[in-house]
Amino acid sequence: MTMALEVKDLIASYGQFHALNGVSMSVPQGETMALVGANGAGKSTFLRILCGLMDSWEGQIAVGGTELARGDPLKSSHLGLALVPEGRMLFGSLTVRENLLIGQTDRDGPWDIDAIERLFPVIKERRNAKPSELSGGQQQMVAIGRALAANPRILLFDEISLGLSPAVVREVYSALAAIRNEGVTLVIVDQDISRVCNVADKVTCFFKGMVTFHGPARGVTADDLHEAYFGGRS
Amino acid sequence: MIGAGLALNYGILKVLQLAHGEYITYGAFAAVGAIVLFPGLPFPIVLLAAFIACALLGAVAQWLIVERAMSYRNEVVAMLVTFGLAVVLRDSLVEVVGADLRGLSVGRLGQANFTIGGLTLGVLPLLSLAIAVASFGLLAFLTFKTRLGRQIRAVSDLPDIAALVGVPVKRIHVIVAALSAGLAAIAGVLLAMRASVSPFSGLDNLLIAFEVVVLGGLGSIRGVLWAGLLLGMTQVVSTWLDSNAGLFYVHLVFFIMLVFRAKTGRLT
Amino acid sequence: MIRTIEIVALVMGAIIAWLAATYVDSGLQFLLCEVFLLFIMSQMWNLLAGYAGQVSFGQQMFVGLGGYGLCLIANNTGIPVWATIIIVPVIVGLLAIPLGMVVFHLKHAYFAIGMWVAAEVVFQFVVKTPALGGSGGMVLRPGGEMMQGFPEQTVLPVALFLSVALIVGLRVFLRSKLGLATLAVRDNEAAAEAAGVNIWRLHMILFTLTGAGTALAAALYYTTTLFVTPLDAFQAKWVVLMMFIVVVGGLGTLTGPVVGIALFIGIRELMTAAGYSGGQYWIVMGLLSIGVLLFLPQGLWPAFSNYVQSLRGKASS
Known part of the structure; x- marks a missing residue:
């Protein structure tokens, strides 16, 4: 099976502080990985590195078998990575539709504008609105739509349900199923561990920059994760 | 007009381009040079030549120098680099063409005028206005209706995220720098048609450009138009009241407005 | 408090200043005056930009005010020139306070x-005012008489000693409570404010002091040139020089401007x-400034001292 994402001995630091300390993992193409851990465990740093937004790291990262460039978001995008960032980060001076259009790349795939609008009808209804006129949940849908428009190989979600109402979270998660069926690899960071583990094939838990759990989501018990979340059994 | 390019540059690149005044001067001198070399050249081609020459200059400067300075993510470093650039550009120009004033001969056009309902209008000011409005119109079309404009606005909003969705940020920077320098060149040509231009006028023009941009609000094209009008009117009125006014009242008005707006908190 | 080596430096400075006044020929004295006065101005800009974090494009205003203050007071009153040179920075410093109250509403690029x-407003005002000589400027005629003798013979030792005293003074200042507060604000404004530093007051003190210092250097400078014109005194060249010297030498370091000025005047x-x-x-x-900024954005001196330190580190290991 080809690996969408392979990470070996990843070390990252902000000055003296080691945010990641020897992280290794692999995610097969088409699978969904839940990435969990306490605040400051290194989840966001990990996503930033994948997106090329951070350049002080050592180790090997391969996306679909190709080495990831250091600190170059444009190259990350060419490798087929797309991010739904924490806090949405939509382009405020672009309309909803323009936010989708700008996400488009040369990559072929199922996600043209029509398909995205079918997934999230609200995007079609509010196509000429500015992001600031939308609710948080609608913004999150536009952010997902913008990332999908690139037809990514790997779609990264940072704090997918942060600040959203339970009803919107349910809607977003049901959309994830449709996205997964098209063969996209998903990496999801969420504080709601049980929910994200329900949709995931694999679970990875970080604790203080190290992997304390990495395995199939099926069969994982709450106790396993609880231990990993607070430092593992070592 | 003088301010438009600078507003564009600061709005997108977040760098105060201190060489902007020199681009204005270079634009004027490019036009003068083109006319001297090819006397029969029609005016639109002269304008286009000045635009292209300065756009190239701006693009190369951005690509080779300013982009690198920006990578340090330190506003002051980038600003001072553009200042060094301004000094080099100005003195290179003086070395090449000498320190003399140059004007752009517009022939009979300068005095030409016509009368509508008792109001006598000069052709030249109208032509300048038309060119300025046309430039603004093209710029607005480019920014709001094209894919390039979409990318430019995205880079202005969130450069990192823009790169991540596949916008070639560095190329956009170079294009913006080129456009901005090109607009400066058009402003320079218009200035040269009205009065003589000295190779040393870069700093003065830069200051006026700053004033227009700061008053009009960074990145707002309509605001820049209003600010330009206000400062222009100040200049006309003060010259009428006090023949020795110079730019004193213009600078004073700007300074008072700036501080007033800062005090009332309407300055970001 | 002041350290022994700094007292030694002050004494050495005084001795060299006396020697320079006595043995150096007039032409060289003139050049050295310019060097040391420009150094003082640059150090002032450095204090404001490098330590207080306020990049200003308007320091030529203080140069002009210093020059005009000198001529106005010396020409129209019986106060001797040398006393005037001391009065002028006080007046300019006082003028800087209301200006500071106004411009401190502006931040970063807006401030600059x-x-x-x-x-520019002050410049245009001077040009428009016939009592100040309009665009022709003013000649220094203390009490209505032409200046006698060779002012540079007196200005040079003063400027030289002031330069040494300035470095010593700044070193002492940076160890003081106020100096530490300045550094704290530079490193982290929010944290310093939380720790009880009154940033506004601190910046106002530095703004006033640097304005006065620049005016002092300018008053000394125009004592040697004997006349002042608005185009010269208010030209942006002054602030350009200050910026280049400080930035190429090393912004926010005391030694940087020394390196910068040696390089600039030398070249x-x-x-x-x-x-x-x-x-x-x-x-x-x-070109030099662009090159230095692109490849050693901290300036020459910090780059050099880091290099020396890394060599030492290798030698000792």
């Missing part, structure tokens, strides 16, 4: 431009001697 425009004298024009000198300076 606001200062520039303020300087200027060499190029003038070799027959190059002023314009060509400025092209070289501009």
